[in-house]
Amino acid sequence: MDVYFFLAKAVIILLIFGITLLIATYSTYAERKVAAFIQDRLGPNRAGPWGLLQPIADAGKMFFKEDFIPANASKWLFIAGPSLAMLTACLTSCVIPFGGTLDLSFLGISELVPVQGIDVNIGILYVFGLVSLGVYGVMIGGWASNNKFSLLGAIRAASQNISYELAMSLSIIAIIMMTGSLSISQIVADQDSFYKWNVWRQPVGFIIFLVCAFAECNRTPFDLPECETELIGGYHTEYSSMKLGFYLFAEYINMFVSSAVISALYFGGYHFPGESLVAGLMPAGALGHNLLTLMGILVFFGKILFFIFFFMWVRWTIARFRYDQLMNLGWKSLIPLSIANILVTGVIILFLNS
Amino acid sequence: MVLNLFYFLSFLAILSAIMVVVSKNPIHSVLYLILTFFTLSGHYFTLNAQFIGVVNLIVYAGAIMVLFLFTIMFLNLKDDAFTGSRVWFNLSAVLLVLVFAGILVVKIIPAQIGVASEMEFNSQIGMVENLGTTLFQHFLVPFELVSVLFLSAMVGAVMLGRREKGEKNF
Numbered sequence A: 001m002d003v004y005f006f007l008a009k010a011v012i013i014l015l016i017f018g019i020t021l022l023i024a025t026y027s028t029y030a031e032r033k034v035a036a037f038i039q040d041r042l043g044p045n046r047a048g049p050w051g052l053l054q055p056i057a058d059a060g061k062m063f064f065k066e067d068f069i070p071a072n073a074s075k076w077l078f079i080a081g082p083s084l085a086m087l088t089a090c091l092t093s094c095v096i097p098f099g100g101t102l103d104l105s106f107l108g109i110s111e112l113v114p115v116q117g118i119d120v121n122i123g124i125l126y127v128f129g130l131v132s133l134g135v136y137g138v139m140i141g142g143w144a145s146n147n148k149f150s151l152l153g154a155i156r157a158a159s160q161n162i163s164y165e166l167a168m169s170l171s172i173i174a175i176i177m178m179t180g181s182l183s184i185s186q187i188v189a190d191q192d193s194f195y196k197w198n199v200w201r202q203p204v205g206f207i208i209f210l211v212c213a214f215a216e217c218n219r220t221p222f223d224l225p226e227c228e229t230e231l232i233g234g235y236h237t238e239y240s241s242m243k244l245g246f247y248l249f250a251e252y253i254n255m256f257v258s259s260a261v262i263s264a265l266y267f268g269g270y271h272f273p274g275e276s277l278v279a280g281l282m283p284a285g286a287l288g289h290n291l292l293t294l295m296g297i298l299v300f301f302g303k304i305l306f307f308i309f310f311f312m313w314v315r316w317t318i319a320r321f322r323y324d325q326l327m328n329l330g331w332k333s334l335i336p337l338s339i340a341n342i343l344v345t346g347v348i349i350l351f352l353n354s
Numbered sequence B: 001m002v003l004n005l006f007y008f009l010s011f012l013a014i015l016s017a018i019m020v021v022v023s024k025n026p027i028h029s030v031l032y033l034i035l036t037f038f039t040l041s042g043h044y045f046t047l048n049a050q051f052i053g054v055v056n057l058i059v060y061a062g063a064i065m066v067l068f069l070f071t072i073m074f075l076n077l078k079d080d081a082f083t084g085s086r087v088w089f090n091l092s093a094v095l096l097v098l099v100f101a102g103i104l105v106v107k108i109i110p111a112q113i114g115v116a117s118e119m120e121f122n123s124q125i126g127m128v129e130n131l132g133t134t135l136f137q138h139f140l141v142p143f144e145l146v147s148v149l150f151l152s153a154m155v156g157a158v159m160l161g162r163r164e165k166g167e168k169n170f
Helices: A003-038 A054-064 A075-095 A123-144 A148-179 A184-189 A203-216 A241-266 A275-281 A285-315 A323-353 B002-022 B026-046 B050-075 B086-108 B128-138 B140-161
Strands: none
Touching: A003 A054, A003 A075, A003 A241, A003 A285, A054 A241, A075 A123, A075 A241, A123 A148, A123 A184, A123 A241, A123 B026, A123 B050, A148 A184, A148 A203, A148 A241, A148 A323, A148 B050, A184 A241, A203 A241, A203 A323, A241 A285, A275 A285, B002 B026, B026 B050, B050 B128, B128 B140
């Protein structure tokens, strides 16, 4: 543990942060392109080649709009809402392992540097803690707006998040039981070959987790907190300018983080099929090790991008649930299903170990 | 460094706890209470008890306080919503505080709290593996009994919220 190790860590954390923001920015572009593709349109194509500068144009527009705070709104909480949404969204990516380890011995760092912000032994709980705090941004913003539609949106968001958080954590317990660790890097390390990916060992848990991830991100078909047809804009009805931008942007960051968590927990993270074969072909020493890690990072981002695409695909395909359908699905289907999944997993683990 | 952090967290905890009581607006009270839970979690982290710290955040700040906030938002309390006798309210509050302070002074402060020796103290005691071993081996029966208690409370809550026969809510 020397200064260089911390410097390398700092660079990795900054890179992860920057890439998170970059991917979230271009998700807004991708979303519109995917929507256009599905609806047989062209999508944004005016700003820059293929419309690639569209997110920057959007951000510029957001910044220069009038920043309006309603007269009867609670001013500080009105500002705190989007800030909290953005803060909790940005904090999550630091425990996700984006790759294996880097051998930086040419810089004089004796130990291998993992491509991960911090490796805490409660990694997955850290993610859940932030997910459960994420709802405060929406709730505070919705309440502070002093508007019935915003309040209804905030209340919907709160009840939806609480309901689906339960099923989400229960579906994770089966994985934790199999791995025997709460650390995400341990869970990823446990899936080092293709047939050991958790999606094969925990198919039911995966489906529950995926559905809950959609609900936690407030994405269609669970976008009831902001559904335009019933609540105008839900919790962000009163917001304008970059405050609105932060709410929308936080949703895309959450989408990126959920995709990363799904890939890490169920799709082997930075492992890919035929990894040992590729490892044999690599040159020996630090170069080969780093090249393999780099490939792992690229594969991991490939998986993340696929899931971001999946989020968008679902959004432009499936209609919104009605509110009682949402609650019935959460409490009467997903929670009993995930408890049954835990029981079955426990019995199988006991059977295999005895 | 850790000591400074301790003083900072304690100061913030006490300040926000006082603000919970002093705030006129119930929503602000709830938000200060959430801040208090954060500072307490910070204390757990400095004690190297990461698991308890995060669980405190998930359960209290993340779930229970969301429900509090939820209910208070629904009720939309005004300042003049309180319709009891002010005198009796204040009197009973003072009495309660005095009783609690009395217990604190008479019983808790003189109590001999064991001080861990620096040589023998196991700094890993708060890690999740050690906590699991302690709970599921040394305190298995009380732990299971507590979970039965929670289960009965949950069943009771579901019973109270159940729709009666022929009653239509929405």
